[in-house]
Amino acid sequence: MPTPVRLLQTAADRRRPGARAIGGYVAALALVALATAAARALEPVLDGGNLAMVFQVAVLVSAVGFGLGPALLAALAAAVVYNFAFLSPRYSFEIGHPADLLTFSMFFAVALATGWLAGRVRDNARVSARQADTVGALLEASRTLSAAATPDQAAQALAAQATAAAGAITIVLLPAEDGLRIAGGPTGLEKLSPDGAAAARRVWESGETSDAETGWTFRALQGLRERVGVVGLRGLAPDAEGRVSALLEQGAVALERAQLASAAAENEALRRADQLRSALLNSISHDFRTPLSSVLGSATTLLEFGTDLKPAVRRDLLESIAEDARRLNRYVGELLDMGRLEAGALRPRRSWTDAREVLNAAVERLGERLGRRKIVRDFARDLSKVRTDPVLLEQALLNILDNAAAYAPEGSRIEIAAHEDLANVLITIEDEGPGIPADALDRVFDKFRRLQAPSDRGEGLGLGLSIARGFIEAMGGRIAVASPVADGRGSRFLIALPKAVPTAKELL
Amino acid sequence: MSAHRPRVLVVDDEPQIHRFLGPALDAAGYEVVRADDGAAGLRELARKAPDAVVLDLGLPDMDGKEALAKARAFYDGPILILSARDRETEKIDALDLGADDYVEKPFGIGELLARLRVALRHRVQREGVSPVVRAGDLEIDLVGRRVVRAGQVVRLSPKEYDLLARLVEGGGKVTTHRQLLTAVWGPAHVEDVAYLRVFVGQLRQKLEADPAAPRRILTEPGVGYRFVSE
Numbered sequence: 001m002p003t004p005v006r007l008l009q010t011a012a013d014r015r016r017p018g019a020r021a022i023g024g025y026v027a028a029l030a031l032v033a034l035a036t037a038a039a040r041a042l043e044p045v046l047d048g049g050n051l052a053m054v055f056q057v058a059v060l061v062s063a064v065g066f067g068l069g070p071a072l073l074a075a076l077a078a079a080v081v082y083n084f085a086f087l088s089p090r091y092s093f094e095i096g097h098p099a100d101l102l103t104f105s106m107f108f109a110v111a112l113a114t115g116w117l118a119g120r121v122r123d124n125a126r127v128s129a130r131q132a133d134t135v136g137a138l139l140e141a142s143r144t145l146s147a148a149a150t151p152d153q154a155a156q157a158l159a160a161q162a163t164a165a166a167g168a169i170t171i172v173l174l175p176a177e178d179g180l181r182i183a184g185g186p187t188g189l190e191k192l193s194p195d196g197a198a199a200a201r202r203v204w205e206s207g208e209t210s211d212a213e214t215g216w217t218f219r220a221l222q223g224l225r226e227r228v229g230v231v232g233l234r235g236l237a238p239d240a241e242g243r244v245s246a247l248l249e250q251g252a253v254a255l256e257r258a259q260l261a262s263a264a265a266e267n268e269a270l271r272r273a274d275q276l277r278s279a280l281l282n283s284i285s286h287d288f289r290t291p292l293s294s295v296l297g298s299a300t301t302l303l304e305f306g307t308d309l310k311p312a313v314r315r316d317l318l319e320s321i322a323e324d325a326r327r328l329n330r331y332v333g334e335l336l337d338m339g340r341l342e343a344g345a346l347r348p349r350r351s352w353t354d355a356r357e358v359l360n361a362a363v364e365r366l367g368e369r370l371g372r373r374k375i376v377r378d379f380a381r382d383l384s385k386v387r388t389d390p391v392l393l394e395q396a397l398l399n400i401l402d403n404a405a406a407y408a409p410e411g412s413r414i415e416i417a418a419h420e421d422l423a424n425v426l427i428t429i430e431d432e433g434p435g436i437p438a439d440a441l442d443r444v445f446d447k448f449r450r451l452q453a454p455s456d457r458g459e460g461l462g463l464g465l466s467i468a469r470g471f472i473e474a475m476g477g478r479i480a481v482a483s484p485v486a487d488g489r490g491s492r493f494l495i496a497l498p499k500a501v502p503t504a505k506e507l508l
Numbered sequence: 509m510s511a512h513r514p515r516v517l518v519v520d521d522e523p524q525i526h527r528f529l530g531p532a533l534d535a536a537g538y539e540v541v542r543a544d545d546g547a548a549g550l551r552e553l554a555r556k557a558p559d560a561v562v563l564d565l566g567l568p569d570m571d572g573k574e575a576l577a578k579a580r581a582f583y584d585g586p587i588l589i590l591s592a593r594d595r596e597t598e599k600i601d602a603l604d605l606g607a608d609d610y611v612e613k614p615f616g617i618g619e620l621l622a623r624l625r626v627a628l629r630h631r632v633q634r635e636g637v638s639p640v641v642r643a644g645d646l647e648i649d650l651v652g653r654r655v656v657r658a659g660q661v662v663r664l665s666p667k668e669y670d671l672l673a674r675l676v677e678g679g680g681k682v683t684t685h686r687q688l689l690t691a692v693w694g695p696a697h698v699e700d701v702a703y704l705r706v707f708v709g710q711l712r713q714k715l716e717a718d719p720a721a722p723r724r725i726l727t728e729p730g731v732g733y734r735f736v737s738e
Contacts, residue, residue: 289614293615294527296616305531
C-alpha cells in the first residue's frame with residue numbers, strides 16, 4: 001500500500017514546519033557567503049557589474065530552494081555584502097560614486113524582484129503539491145472505503161486510512177446489540193477501558209466530540225441519514241485535524257452505505273424466502289386441490305351412490321382415488337425434498353455407486369408413468385464407480401425421467417446413457433419432446449417453473465428439475481441441459497459426477 | 509322427473525373431475541354433457557340447451573368470468589361455479605356476473621348436488637311465481653309485503669323488508685354483498701358492507717329463534733348471505 005506511506009511522510013513533513021523554515025534562512029545566508037567567496041575568486045577576471053550577477057544567482061537559488069522569506073533575506077544580505085566588499089570605498093557601507101549608488105539600488109531591486117517572484121512560484125508549487133497530495137489521499141481512501149462490502153470492512157478500511165493520515169491510533173466503533181463494539185483498529189486492541197467505553201457511548205448518544213480525558217478523543221461518525229458509529233483517535237497532531245475530518249466524513253458515508261447495503265442484502269434474502277413461500281402456497285393451493293377434489297369427489301360419489309353404480313364405474317372411481325393419492329404423495333415428497341434443499345439440511349450419504357444400476361432403478365420406479373414411451377439404454381461396458389448418494393441420485397434421475405415422460409409424446413424414445421471421461425462419470429437423458437426454447441434454457445431449473453402445461457395435464461409442481469439440480473450439486477456433481485437435440489426437437493440433460501479413486505479397503 | 513331427466517353441462521378441464529362427476533350426476537338422475545374447455549362449453553351450451561351448468565372458473569382457454577359473461581348473453585338457466593377457496597374475488601365477480609351459486613373445491617358430491625337442486629328449483633319457482641314463502645314458523649308474503657312469525661305480524665322497517673325480500677328471492681342461493689347493496693341502498697352504496705351487517709343483525713333479532721346461531725339468514729364470509737327455508 002503506497003498511499004499510507006506517502007501520507008505518513010507528508011504528515012512527518014508537516015509536523016516540524018518551524019525547523020524547516022529556519023533551515024531555509026540559514027541556507028540562504030550560506031549561499032550568499034558562498035557567492036561572496038566565488039565573487040572574490042572571480043574578481044580579477046570580472047568587472048563590478050558582472051560580479052553582481054554572482055550574487056543574483058545566490059538569491060535565485062535561495063528563492064527556488066527555500067521560498068520567499070529566505071530569498072528576501074538572501075537579497076538583503078547580498079546587497080549588504082556587495083556594497084561592503086565590492087563597491088568603493090571598499091569595506092565600508094558608504095557609497096562613494098553616484099553611479100555606484102545606482103548600481104547598488106538596481107542590484108537590490110533586481111535581487112528583491114527575483115527572490116520574490118521565484119519564491120512565490122515555489123511556494124505556490126508547494127501548496128499545489130500538498131493539495132494534490134491531500135486530494136490523492138482522499139481519493140485513495142474513498143476507493144478503499146467504497147470497495148468495502150460490509151460495515152466491518154468499511155470500519156477496518158477507515159481505521160487504517162485515518163491512522164495513516166493522522167499519525168494517530170484510530171479505532172472505529174460500530175453499534176452492536178449491547179452498546180458499541182470495536183469494528184476496526186489496530187490488531188490486539190479488542191476492548192476499551194470502562195471509562196473509554198463510557199465516553200464513546202456518550203459520544204454515540206449525543207453526537208458531540210469528547211475531550212481527550214481517557215486518552216482517546218471520540219467523535220461521532222455522521223452519515224447522510226443518521227449516525228453510523230464512533231471513531232476514537234489517540235495522539236492526533238493538531239495540524240492533521242482538517243485532513244482527518246475530511247477522511248472521517250467520507251468514512252461515515254462509506255460506513256452508512258455498507259450498512260444500507262448489508263440491510264438490503266438481508267431484505268433481499270428475506271424477499272426471496274418470501275417469494276418461495278408464496279410460490280409454495282400458490283402451488284399447494286392449485287396443484288394439490290385438483291387431486292384432492294378428485295379423491296373427495298370420487299369417494300363421496302361411491303358413498304352416496306355405491307350400489308347404483310355399475311361395477312366398472314365403481315372400479316374406475318376407486319382407481320382414480322388411488323391414482324390421485326399417489327400423485328399427492330409424490331407432491332408431498334417433492335415439497336419435502338425442496339424444503340430440505342432450501343434449509344440446507346441435505347447430507348448426502350455417499351457410497352461407491354454404479355450409475356447404471358441407479359439409472360435402471362429410476363426407470364423401474366418411473367413405472368407406468370412411462371406409458372408407451374420406450375427406454376433405450378446406451379451404457380459403457382465398464383464404468384467407474386462414483387462416490388455419491390445413490391438415493392439422492394436416483395431421485396434426481398427420476399425427476400428428469402419424469403419430466404421427459406410428461407412432455408414427450410407417447411411412443412417416442414427416451415435414451416439413457418452412462419459413460420465416463422478422465423475425470424467424470426457422465427449420464428445423459430435425452431427425450432424426443434418438443435424441446436426447450438433457447439431463451440428459457442437457463443430457467444428450466446428454476447423452482448415452480450413450468451414452461452408449458454405437460455401433455456398429461458396436472459402433473460407436477462414444477463419442482464422436479466429444481467430438485468434434481470439441488471441434489472446433483474449437493475453431491476458435487478454438475479447438471480446442464482441442451483435443446484433442441486435433433487430436428488428442432490428434444491432435450492438432453494447431462495449430468496457429470498466427479499470420479500474419485502476408491503481405496504482397496506473401501507471396495508471390500 | 510323420471511320422464512324428463514334434467515340435462516347438466518359440466519365444463520371443466522380436469523379429466524379427473526369428469527371422471528366422478530359424470531357417474532355421480534348420472535346416478536342422481538341427470539343427463540350429463542361434458543365439455544373440456546370454455547369454447548367447447550359455450551358450443552355445447554348453445555347446442556344442447558342444458559337445464560343447468562356446472563362451470564369450473566379455472567379453464568385453460570379463457571377466463572372463467574369471460575366464459576360466464578358469454579354464456580349469460582344467451583343462456584338464462586342456473587349456472588353453478590366450481591372455485592377454490594383462495595379465489596375469493598374471482599368467485600364474487602362470477603356471482604355478480606350472474607352465476608347462481610358456487611361450490612368450493614374440494615367438495616363432496618352431496619354438497620354439489622344440493623346446490624344444483626336449489627338452483628334448479630329456484631328456476632321453477634320463478635316461472636310459476638309463489639308469492640308466499642314459508643320457512644318453519646316464518647311466512648313471508650312477497651306480494652302483500654307482510655312477514656308473519658308464529659302467527660304474529662313482524663314489524664319491519666322498509667329497508668329491513670327490502671333486504672329480507674331480496675334474500676328470500678335468492679331461494680337458498682347466495683346473494684352477494686354487491687347485489688344486496690345495489691338492490692336495497694342503490695349503486696352508490698356498493699362498498700358499504702357495514703350497512704348489511706347492521707340490518708342483517710336486526711333481521712336476525714326479529715326472525716331467528718336464536719339470533720346468535722342463525723338458521724334462516726346464513727353468512728357466507730366475504731361473499732354475501734343466503735336465506736334457507738328448510
